[in-house]
Structure formats: C-alpha cells, structure tokens
Amino acid sequence: MVLKSNVMNTKSLSDAQLVSNYISGDENSLSVLINRHQARLYGFIFSKIQDRDATEDVFQDTFIKVINTLKRGKYNEQGKFLPWVMRISHNLVIDYFRKNKRMPKFKNKGDFDIFSVLSDESPNAENKIVESQIADHVRILLEELPEDQKVVIKMRIYQDMSFKEISENTNVSINTALGRMRYGLINLRKMIDNHNISLIN
C-alpha cells in the first residue's frame, strides 16, 4: 500500500519536481516523465518524419540526450522540461533529414533489387559506338559548309576557342564570328533535316 501510494504521489508531481528528483537519483521519476510525455513527443516526431522506425530512433536519441544532460547536471531549463525535450527532438529531426539527404533511404520490400538504386551513369559500349558515329557524321556534314562558317564552328567546338580568339584568328569582328557560327549551325540543321539524318543518341 505504501509503495502504491508513493507511485501515485510521484505521478502527481510537476515536471520540474520530477526532474529534480531524477537528478537526485530517483530513477522512477524518469519513467513517469517518459510516460507523461511519450505520446505527445512521439506524435510530434512522427508528424515530421512519417516513418515508424525512424521515429522510434529519434525518440530514443532524444531521451538519451535528456538522460545524459540531466545526469551530468547540465540541465538549466527550470520549469520548461517539455519545450526543452521538444527542442532536442526537433534538432534531431533536422539531423535526420540532413543525413537522409546525403544518404537516401531505401525501403526493403522483399523484391529489392540493388541495381534499381545503383544506376551506372557511364555510357555502355553500344552508346559509346553510337556517340562516336554521331561525331563522325557531324564532321562529314561540317565539311559541306561554306569555308568561313566551317572554320568558326571548328575553332569553337573542337578547339574550344572563345569568340574573341576566333575573331582575332580570322581577322573579323566578334559579331561577324558570332553570325558565322549561327548560320553554320542553321545550315547544319538544314542538312540534317534534308537528308533525314538521325543524330539522336
């Protein structure tokens, strides 16, 4: 009867009193604090994360921080226990999202295929051959262009020269070099259309 009465008394204590008792060594006070606030805190975390397992982790990490801080005697938010705990969980939720952004989480549904998440961005052998053929075709078409347009396009695309450098090398103004580039590309497109050439990889 005495024990039951003590538990009843503990449950009626304020958060501040329970925290104080816990710091003094009463482990039962922590149990009461967790029971009192678990639903609100868990609901808060779940409302942000929407994942039961991750919510469980954040909830646990929150109280580990709470326990560590209280036991180290570093708690100084007298009378504001719940807002303090919510703030800790809020920061951990942010950490969770930051971590997930760097390392996206994939749920295993049984039919998990590692290659569905590990895509290989490099072109395969077939794509490499097609790319090479397209480059050859463009070079052939380029030879059909008027000399001034061909020179500008070659300098710009294959030699990676700026229009200032092209204008200096061809003794024309930058605007003229730009115009030749423009008409060269237009003529290339026309040739491609006229010959029904497909350059799409």
Place this chain on the structure above:
Amino acid sequence: MAKLYPENTSNFEQLKPRKETIRFLLDYSRALKVIPLKKISFEMSLN
C-alpha cells in the same frame, strides 16, 4: 520557439513508442553513472 510547433500533431498522439524502446531508456538511465571528481566527471555504463 513557439513557431516551431504550430502544426496540429494531435492526430498522431495516439501513437506511442515501443515498450522495448522505453525499457531500453530506463535501463540505460539506471546503468549510467556520472561521478564528478574535482573538475572532471567520469561516466560509467554499468551492465
């Protein structure tokens, strides 16, 4: 700080953590001993 919690989370408040999680936290708390010694505090986890 109040602005951080404007959303209504009451719909989720029927959710509760697993019993194992609570048990773990209480056990962790009981096992953790912090012993202050001069300016240093030693932490021990007693199994």
